[in-house]
Amino acid sequence: MLKPSLIALTLTAVLAGCSSTSNSMAGSSATAAVAKDPAARAQQLAQQMLIVDTHIDVPYRLQEKWEDVSVAAPGGDFDYPRAKAGGLNAPFMSVYIPSSYEKSGGGYLLANQLIDGMEALVGRAPDKFAMAYKADDLAEHFKAGKISLALGMENGTPIDGKLENLQHFYQRGIRYITLTHSESNHISDSSYDMRRKWKGLSPFGEKVVAEMNRLGMMIDISHVSDDAFYKVIQLTKAPVIASHSSLRSFVPGFERNMDDAMIKALAKNGGVIQINFGSSFVVSQANQWGLQFRAALAAAPKGTDEKTFRAEYLKQHPYPFANVDTVLDHIDYVTKLVGVDYVGIGSDFDGVGDSLPDGLKDVSMYPNLIAGLIRRGYNEADIEKILSGNLLRVWRQVEAQAALQQAG
Template sequence: MLKTTIKASVLAVMSVAATMAGAQEYQASDKAKQLAKKYLIADTHIDVPYRIHNSWEDVTVATESGDFDYPRAVEGGLNVPFMAIYIPAEYEQTGGSIELAHDLIDSMEALVGRAPNKFALAYSPAEARENMNNGLMSIAMGMENGTPMEGDLDNLEMFYERGVRYISFAHSQTNHISDSSYDIRKQWDGLSEFGFELVKACNDIGMMIDVSHISDEAFYDVIETTEAPVIASHSSLRSFTPGFERNMSDDMLKKLAENGGVVQINFGSSFVAQQANRYRDMMKKRIQAVYQQFGEDSDEAKRRVAEIEATNPYPYATLEQVLDHIDHVKELIGVEHIGIGSDYDGVGDSLPVGLKDVSTYPNLVQGLLDRDYSEKEIEMILGGNFTRVWQQVLDHAK
């Protein structure tokens, strides 16, 4: 009960802060909007499948909740949303991961079936560009958590045939493939024996390997083993969030550059700003201390918790801080290794001011223009770098 109450209190503060954050508006110029429409925008991590699995909404039309729907995506210029086939970590123990993965893939095929004048599936960069030229938004898919492999490489081929084009080897817990960045238990000290086999099999079949979520040791194992470039589908930079292993260190970025891969910057405030990254833990500790001192149901505890909530609003990141991450990658390893992996519909109400949903990519473009990025560099960041890696992975398989 105590943990539930603390979580509710923290979420309430974030909700109020979200309303406040929305008051600050960004205005993209006509040029920024034009560039967002002109160039292919590929966002490699959007959590629509699990969102509508839990609470169905028809995202082919405007929705009242969530970060993605077709009208807003068109407004933002989005061409290739990579929909995350997300498998919660507990499925490693409970079973049923293959069935859930098929259900989520089915839902994306059904999405296209409901609105063939709006969406089309895409299994390659060429198909994505063809869809764009035909006025259709591509639905591409990546698997977040490799648990559905279930130790059998035949499952890799099965999901590739169903349209999955990248795999994040683990999620929030270590599994039979890899250690997780979130899990203090490092069962394999990197990849498992099957994990090494899976790297080679992904190279052979043309499946992109996603290094987001895996431990540092697993990342280096992947880099030393793969013969094709990799992606970090939705990660930001550890230099801005010290101690947060889920983000990438500068040394990892340098290895990623040597590999020819791309880091797709995550927009979530806790990935972008140190204050936001530490906020939940800070609030939980302060609220828990009040409950332990005064009792959870006492009037004094309620008064003090309300005061904590009122004086500690959620410290949302800003568009400028997201741009700082992009600047850092450019300065460290070059603009050719940067892309977008927003994590829309996957980070709750923690999105930064100026990038609250899929309609706001022009704000990002405006920020890049303001920081003197060239039109060519903007094209690379929006989707050119990622589609280059995607094609290289396919070419290697051939």
């Protein structure tokens, strides 16, 4: 017979055990509920996994109209609270240089100013952001609860014909360079420019590819002409990236996107295509809308205000936005064509204006994409590859190739 005190202790233990069992069952039920709910699981994964987005145009956005993105900001597609809500750990901030600087000069100065702006952002909020200079920085910053700011330069114009400028920008933190932009420059022909001066890369552009390999900079083939792409693939000793491109299969005739043969060549090289979210990159109807609008604007009377004209045009011709599923179609296509190891995300947030898809309007909405991947049957290992693993693999291979060349 137990003493009253022991009876009390035993009852307490039994009750505690029941409570523990009850809590365990409740926990199991909650876990099961999450497993059955892609949206809930996506929210969890967004916070647990590294998310690397290789193209966000914050630097130039702030150059045009400054606001403090370390707190909630009224404009644009990115700020700290929205990035945290969406699980974004490592945006590559695009040091974008307009093509006009190729002729006017000043690209080198502007690039440095845009880099200064990102360093200043980290300086204002060192508890929220940290500059990322190597692939391993991302996991360290994630562990510390900080968002990594990596830098990519969109348009090689600031190199200004001097290989020493590549060294300078590497030292300043640039880890990829998009060789050209909307017009051909002194490095490469552009997919948007009908004048194909170089039939691919210039002689200096070939030296740029070699030097980027040596330094450990990823080569970005978004925006380049098809001939330039194949020349890069022929010359490079390291994998390359398309930092913000989608698939020509869905938007026929749009050379800015990649066709199937290019994607296969990219995969053989070990590179990765980072899917652009912009509606005109993702669905043909939106791409055609843009062409039709520009034709209508060109036919309008001289002096027509573009903003007013566009507002009226939209009333008669609503914009055919892409959506989460149409973006996922591009990821599916790459996966079926060459495998899941060669695709990632390069949203072009703050770079494609108001053409972003329904459900992917800003950096808080990555969970919508993740939920879609879950619904389409992607396992969590493959989701992690798409969100960051594939890009990190390429970045580490580029670092390793540079170390090998520098050691030799």
